[in-house]
Amino acid sequence: MKQIPMLDLRLEYEYMQKDIDAAIQTCLDHQRWILGPEVKVLEEKVASYLGVKHCIGACSGTESLVLALRALAIKTKGQEFFDKEDEIITTSFTFTATGDAILRAGATPVFVDIDPSTCNIDAGLVEEYLGTGAKVVGIMPVHLYGQSCDMDRIMALAKKHNLFVVEDVAQAFGGGWNSKKLGAIGDAGSFSFFPSKNLGGFGDGGMVAVNDEALAELIRMLIKHGGRDKYNVDHVGYNARLDTLQAAIVGAKFTYIDEFNGKRKAIAAQYNEGLRGVKGISLTGTISGADHVIHQYTVRVLDGKRDELQKALKDKGVSTMVYYPYPLHKMKVFRSGRSRMHGSLRHAEEAAGNVLSLPVEPLQKREDTEYVIECIKGYCDP
Numbered sequence: 001m002k003q004i005p006m007l008d009l010r011l012e013y014e015y016m017q018k019d020i021d022a023a024i025q026t027c028l029d030h031q032r033w034i035l036g037p038e039v040k041v042l043e044e045k046v047a048s049y050l051g052v053k054h055c056i057g058a059c060s061g062t063e064s065l066v067l068a069l070r071a072l073a074i075k076t077k078g079q080e081f082f083d084k085e086d087e088i089i090t091t092s093f094t095f096t097a098t099g100d101a102i103l104r105a106g107a108t109p110v111f112v113d114i115d116p117s118t119c120n121i122d123a124g125l126v127e128e129y130l131g132t133g134a135k136v137v138g139i140m141p142v143h144l145y146g147q148s149c150d151m152d153r154i155m156a157l158a159k160k161h162n163l164f165v166v167e168d169v170a171q172a173f174g175g176g177w178n179s180k181k182l183g184a185i186g187d188a189g190s191f192s193f194f195p196s197k198n199l200g201g202f203g204d205g206g207m208v209a210v211n212d213e214a215l216a217e218l219i220r221m222l223i224k225h226g227g228r229d230k231y232n233v234d235h236v237g238y239n240a241r242l243d244t245l246q247a248a249i250v251g252a253k254f255t256y257i258d259e260f261n262g263k264r265k266a267i268a269a270q271y272n273e274g275l276r277g278v279k280g281i282s283l284t285g286t287i288s289g290a291d292h293v294i295h296q297y298t299v300r301v302l303d304g305k306r307d308e309l310q311k312a313l314k315d316k317g318v319s320t321m322v323y324y325p326y327p328l329h330k331m332k333v334f335r336s337g338r339s340r341m342h343g344s345l346r347h348a349e350e351a352a353g354n355v356l357s358l359p360v361e362p363l364q365k366r367e368d369t370e371y372v373i374e375c376i377k378g379y380c381d382p
């Protein structure tokens with residue numbers, strides 16, 4: 001029986017092997033493992049690609065979010081952490097790291113519901129919450145599945161209410177909003193190089209993109225224990241540097257990012273064509289202005305049949321994943337800890353119960369995508 005994985009990282013490695021092996025060999029030759037030359041080279045390449053002044057490598061996407069928020073707390077409040085009265089609005093339908101980062105930076109996450117079509121934060125509800133007079137300091141939009149949030153509305157709200165914006169771009173490297181790259185629009189953009197991301201390393205890694213010189217300087221201090229001199233520090237810092245070896249590998253893979261994002265879009269176009277109108281599922285909507293880089297191709301399975309369809313596909317050798325089965329506001333860490341909800345969040349709850357992400361391996365063959373489509377049709381529309 002055919003086996004269609006969500007991703008095939010070995011296949012990707014083989015495709016790029018010469019570049020990756022050469023990059024690793026260079027590290028073996030120079031042996032500069034901590035903040036070696038590959039880190040700076042990658043930071044500069046990504047900054048130029050995104051069109052931002054500064055990129056700072058970090059040890060994960062999660063830490064990148066925390067670093068961005070901590071630097072904003074130091075810069076805007078003149079204190080190490082936010083106060084718990086400081087609220088940061090974000091989506092409940094995201095990976096836990098988004099909300100955790102807000103808690104770890106000392107602030108309180110406020111969860112608002114998603115637009116049920118795109119699964120991204122509903123900017124109208126952000127506006128509604130801001131109208132309640134709460135003490136909001138920032139907004140953290142998450143470009144879920146590779147698709148931009150409505151950044152025009154979010155940036156306009158931020159401007160009106162004097163808020164910062166930290167974009168969580170973990171799932172959307174290379175994606176865009178109108179003429180801009182994601183991560184280059186807000187005060188900071190946070191990226192993940194987790195292996196399964198559009199631009200992934202062979203382990204953990206991340207990056208923060210900023211234009212502001214002072215923020216860049218603070219983040220550079222925070223990744224190295226909080227000081228310019230690591231033996232005499234100014235801030236409560238971390239050991240959160242991007243590893244030289246990961247920077248080398250990500251740097252080699254970076255050459256392929258536009259080609260691979262293009263392949264992802266072609267797979268999505270084939271799914272769209274094959275699945276449109278199939279009974280029992282609906283496709284995720286798109287927002288005009290977004291250059292969607294299809295980190296995940298996610299459908300909604302109607303009538304409570306998601307788990308059944310997932311099992312039927314598994315039996316046919318097709319892997320699928322549920323991103324995410326629990327919205328953040330339902331998790332103990334947020335429920336019993338510090339967090340607020342605006343409204344009912346029913347769309348986030350509904351999505352958690354019916355989303356299903358299909359295989360998007362950029363190198364998967366057209367016939368493999370067709371096989372997935374046929375298996376879905378066989379179950380939904382026998």
Ligand SMILES: Cc1ncc(COP(=O)(O)O)c(C=O)c1O
Binds near residue numbers: 170191194206
């Ligand atoms: C939306 C989102 N935010 C943050 C992260 C955290 O990134 P990392 O796993 O590199 O820490 C992820 C990755 O899983 C993510 O999908």
